[in-house]
Amino acid sequence: MGFFEKFKTGLAKTHSKLAHEIKRIVTRSPKMDTATLEELETALIGADLGLAMTGQIISAVKKNYETQGGAGLDVFAIARNEIEKSLSWANPKLKEIPDGVCVVSIVGVNGTGKTTTSAKLANYFQSQKKSVLLAACDTFRAAAIEQLKLWGQKLKIEVIASAYGADAAAVAHDAVTAAQSRKASYLFIDTAGRLHTKSNLMQELQKLHRVIGKQLPGAPHEVLLVLDATTGMNALNQAREFNKAVPLTGLVVTKLDGTSKGGMVVAIQKELNLPIKFIGLGEQADDLQPFDAKQFAEALFAE
Numbered sequence: 001m002g003f004f005e006k007f008k009t010g011l012a013k014t015h016s017k018l019a020h021e022i023k024r025i026v027t028r029s030p031k032m033d034t035a036t037l038e039e040l041e042t043a044l045i046g047a048d049l050g051l052a053m054t055g056q057i058i059s060a061v062k063k064n065y066e067t068q069g070g071a072g073l074d075v076f077a078i079a080r081n082e083i084e085k086s087l088s089w090a091n092p093k094l095k096e097i098p099d100g101v102c103v104v105s106i107v108g109v110n111g112t113g114k115t116t117t118s119a120k121l122a123n124y125f126q127s128q129k130k131s132v133l134l135a136a137c138d139t140f141r142a143a144a145i146e147q148l149k150l151w152g153q154k155l156k157i158e159v160i161a162s163a164y165g166a167d168a169a170a171v172a173h174d175a176v177t178a179a180q181s182r183k184a185s186y187l188f189i190d191t192a193g194r195l196h197t198k199s200n201l202m203q204e205l206q207k208l209h210r211v212i213g214k215q216l217p218g219a220p221h222e223v224l225l226v227l228d229a230t231t232g233m234n235a236l237n238q239a240r241e242f243n244k245a246v247p248l249t250g251l252v253v254t255k256l257d258g259t260s261k262g263g264m265v266v267a268i269q270k271e272l273n274l275p276i277k278f279i280g281l282g283e284q285a286d287d288l289q290p291f292d293a294k295q296f297a298e299a300l301f302a303e
Contacts, residue, residue: 009257009282010257010281010282010287011256011281011299013257013259013262014256014262014263014300017260018044018301021043021046022079026075032061032065037062048263049264049266050263050270050271053083053263056086060078061075064078076302076303083293083301084294086269087266087269087270087276087296087297088294090274090276090293092278092290092292094125094222094277095222101179101183103176103179103216103219103222104189104220104221105191105223105246106121106188106189107223107246108193108227109193112226115148117224118190120285120287121186121188123155123157123285123288124288126157130186131184132185133182133187134148134157134187134188135161135187135188136160136190137171137175137189137191137208138191139162139165139166139167139171140165140192144190148190158182168192169211169212173211189208189212189220202241202246205246224250224277224278225238225239225251226251226253227251227253229253229261229262235264236271240272243274251268251269251274251276252277252280252288253278253279256279257287275291276291279296
């Protein structure tokens with residue numbers, strides 16, 4: 001299955017709800033009067049596109065209607081264009097460190113799929129012929145270490161781990177040493193899930209990053225927040241708080257295939273000015289895809 005087909009399949013729930021609503025509104029009332037625009041606005045907000053993006057689409061629809069009338073008005077094309085324009089600025093590529101290792105810290109609240117995402121990211125870069133390493137720094141949850149080791153066996157990727165309850169910063173320190181000695185291109189660090197409201201856990205994450213930074217100046221080079229698409233706009237609060245505690249370089253949105261709230265990707269990127277680097281569109285190892293604004297807009301607003 002090609003990239004675009006994966007996008008389309010993954011966003012099918014969000015798309016079918018949106019497309020159905022837009023068609024219903026536009027067919028019933030081709031005149032873009034206040035009531036129709038308000039209904040359109042409600043449909044877009046319902047898909048979690050956020051107020052700013054919704055406002056942008058509505059004003060573009062209104063402007064088009066005023067200049068060319070209802071005859072040639074294509075709400076889908078306008079929405080696609082506005083979303084692509086809005087999301088295209090961001091470069092989804094992860095940094096590359098010439099002659100060195102790029103350390104990527106994977107952070108987020110419990111249950112968003114950080115461990116799986118760490119493994120899938122490592123798998124993606126391994127498939128790009130890069131040498132990769134994984135670090136099991138979620139030492140709070142015994143199952144997380146086992147889960148990452150199982151992924152490592154399955155994908156033939158080395159996992160640096162310690163015992164359950166070990167100091168996560170010490171594991172990260174060992175992992176950086178191992179990545180440097182093995183001349184790895186990427187080290188993916190799976191950190192423990194933590195609520196964005198718990199300051200002691202946030203301080204622990206800051207400590208882990210400080211330890212890595214002392215050992216390898218500039219590391220972590222990427223801090224990716226994993227968000228669960230099914231939580232919709234709640235994810236925005238998580239992103240705000242994490243970004244305050246540990247400056248984020250990008251987002252990974254998982255479980256997009258199971259939600260009708262796929263628009264939250266747009267809302268979060270627009271509000272926080274953080275690039276979406278990857279999106280998760282299924283259960284398989286290769287279902288994590290680099291984010292592509294054009295394909296995302298097309299999959300969301302295909303007619």
